[in-house]
Amino acid sequence: MEYDLPRAAGLVALIIAVGTVGISVGTPMALQTVLMMVVPSMAVFGAIVFVLGMKHGEFRATNV
Template sequence: MEVTLPVALGSVLAIVVLGVAGLVAGGMMAMRTTLMMVAPSMLVFGLLAFGLGVKHGEYRAT
């Protein structure tokens, strides 16, 4: 199975969307708070972890 950059970024985005949808559906906090504070921080952390993971994979492959 070959994982391309669009597929990998799409999976990161899908995980963030599922997490935000779970928080909204669970009613744990106000929707406004979830969408304005939690969603952007989840997205930034997901992209940061993704970037670090890619760089570590490149390091391990050499």
């Protein structure tokens, strides 16, 4: 299966959504706190890791 940008970004968004639901259901933290503090940090971290992983994959593909 080949990943293009929309499919890969959709998977990252799905992982963040599942994590948000899991945190909001599994912890006594208020939903407002989760949405204001946890979700933005998860999104920023996910974006950084996504870009680093994409660049590493490009590096590996060109230096075979």
